[in-house]
Amino acid sequence: MTAADAFSRKKSNTEARSVRILTFKIDDRDVSAREDETILAVARQNNIYIPTLCHLDGLSERGACRLCIVEIKGSPKLVPACVTRGREGIEVITNSERIADYRRKILELIFTERNHVCSVCVSNGHCELQQLAVNLGMTHVHYDYLYPRLAIDASHERFSLDHDRCVLCLRCVRVCDEIEGAHTWDVMKRGINSRVITDLNQPWGSSSTCTGCGKCVQVCPTGALSEKGKSVAEMVKRRQFLPYLQLMRGVDRE
Amino acid sequence: MSKMRIATTWLDGCSGCHMSLLDLDDRLADMAQQIEIVYGPLVDALEFPEAVDVALVEGAVSSDADVKKVRLIRERSKILVSFGDCAVTSNVPAMRNEFRVQEVLQRGYEENVSCHGQIPGVGVPALMPQVRPVHEYVEVDVFLPGCPPPADAIFFLLSELLQGRIPDLTGKSRFGA
Numbered sequence: 001m002t003a004a005d006a007f008s009r010k011k012s013n014t015e016a017r018s019v020r021i022l023t024f025k026i027d028d029r030d031v032s033a034r035e036d037e038t039i040l041a042v043a044r045q046n047n048i049y050i051p052t053l054c055h056l057d058g059l060s061e062r063g064a065c066r067l068c069i070v071e072i073k074g075s076p077k078l079v080p081a082c083v084t085r086g087r088e089g090i091e092v093i094t095n096s097e098r099i100a101d102y103r104r105k106i107l108e109l110i111f112t113e114r115n116h117v118c119s120v121c122v123s124n125g126h127c128e129l130q131q132l133a134v135n136l137g138m139t140h141v142h143y144d145y146l147y148p149r150l151a152i153d154a155s156h157e158r159f160s161l162d163h164d165r166c167v168l169c170l171r172c173v174r175v176c177d178e179i180e181g182a183h184t185w186d187v188m189k190r191g192i193n194s195r196v197i198t199d200l201n202q203p204w205g206s207s208s209t210c211t212g213c214g215k216c217v218q219v220c221p222t223g224a225l226s227e228k229g230k231s232v233a234e235m236v237k238r239r240q241f242l243p244y245l246q247l248m249r250g251v252d253r254e
Numbered sequence: 255m256s257k258m259r260i261a262t263t264w265l266d267g268c269s270g271c272h273m274s275l276l277d278l279d280d281r282l283a284d285m286a287q288q289i290e291i292v293y294g295p296l297v298d299a300l301e302f303p304e305a306v307d308v309a310l311v312e313g314a315v316s317s318d319a320d321v322k323k324v325r326l327i328r329e330r331s332k333i334l335v336s337f338g339d340c341a342v343t344s345n346v347p348a349m350r351n352e353f354r355v356q357e358v359l360q361r362g363y364e365e366n367v368s369c370h371g372q373i374p375g376v377g378v379p380a381l382m383p384q385v386r387p388v389h390e391y392v393e394v395d396v397f398l399p400g401c402p403p404p405a406d407a408i409f410f411l412l413s414e415l416l417q418g419r420i421p422d423l424t425g426k427s428r429f430g431a
């Protein structure tokens with residue numbers, strides 16, 4: 001028996017033994033899913049759109065933004081699709097008036113909490129937050145803008161951090177910890193005072209753990225993390241490396 | 255049919271939205287039969303007139319004069335459009351909100367000038383403590399984001415209003431534009 005045979009036998013054995021297949025409904029469509037798949041993953045496989053912000057294929061789920069909320073028939077509670085698994089026989093609704101309303105409100109709160117001045121942002125035209133406003137039909141906010149006074153950390157040689165644009169999705173924290181293995185990024189304080197930090201809240205440029213790989217910059221959905229030297233609308237994120245990471249993580253899991 | 259009476263104004267903005275309005279080019283000329291521009295930087299009228307059908311308000315509310323003006327516009331207009339990002343979000347003008355007015359004035363009129371630094375006090379409107387979007391002061395009927403909103407979106411807005419409909423602008427423009 002070759003090593004390859006052994007590998008494939010082992011793999012199919014595991015599958016037969018442990019993975020259950022569920023069937024349930026999303027937006028009145030019958031779907032089947034492995035029991036360990038999230039509602040978001042299943043919806044995507046079936047080309048059903050659920051808006052997301054903190055989710056990024058290739059990173060662990062965080063459930064931070066709540067834009068992916070969906071309804072499950074018979075339950076008054078809305079659940080985040082990116083961290084909720086399917087269950088046999090449930091009926092998921094991804095787009096009702098109620099959900100659309102809540103999603104817009106969440107988005108409005110994100111916009112009012114920091115200073116997202118799209119017109120002068122490095123990420124103008126390439127920003128996931130800006131695009132979500134279009135997708136969810138948000139043309140203005142119903143809350144008061146907070147206009148907080150926030151700092152920019154431009155101490156790193158090649159990158160800068162602008163807290164004005166940060167949505168606390170924590171993709172930077174996850175990619176740095178899970179993929180690069182440096183864990184330079186973290187979060188300090190709580191709630192509305194939360195901030196992403198490098199090392200023990202010291203200037204990024206003086207971080208002793210940062211490898212300068214730039215993955216955090218590329219996964220950041222907004223202009224919060226950017227490459228130096230980029231002017232308004234010039235910062236286009238390059239995510240080509242993510243599918244490879246996903247693949248590697250997939251092999252890990254088998 | 256009587257013409258639709260349109261007024262346009264800019265508060266704390268850069269006039270870019272008005273430039274975009276002019277970018278309608280011949281479409282604006284075609285519309286001339288149906289609309290009359292009764293007030294704004296493009297026409298010669300001193301006072302904001304009564305019985306305006308549609309008011310396009312560019313710019314954020316930044317000074318005491320803006321507050322007065324936007325309230326008068328609301329009173330005298332059937333439909334008030336929050337026209338462009340400064341009106342809708344306060345946009346760039348609001349970048350001063352992180353500082354106190356006095357700090358901003360000092361920076362602009364004293365620290366950054368090469369001679370005769372002096373903060374103007376007479377004959378100019380007083381700045382409000384913060385720049386705020388139009389809808390925080392008066393009720394707004396239509397929001398058209400964009401910096402500036404594209405000419406096509408403005409054309410759609412006016413065409414719909416001419417048909418007597420409140421336009422659904424979803425997907426026609428975006429913040430930052």
Ligand code: SF4
Nearest residue numbers: 166167169170172220
């Ligand atoms: S800096 Fe960017 S990636 Fe990090 S939490 Fe803020 S928005 Fe997310």
Ligand code: FES
Nearest residue numbers: 063065066068082
């Ligand atoms: S994408 Fe699910 S909570 Fe952010």
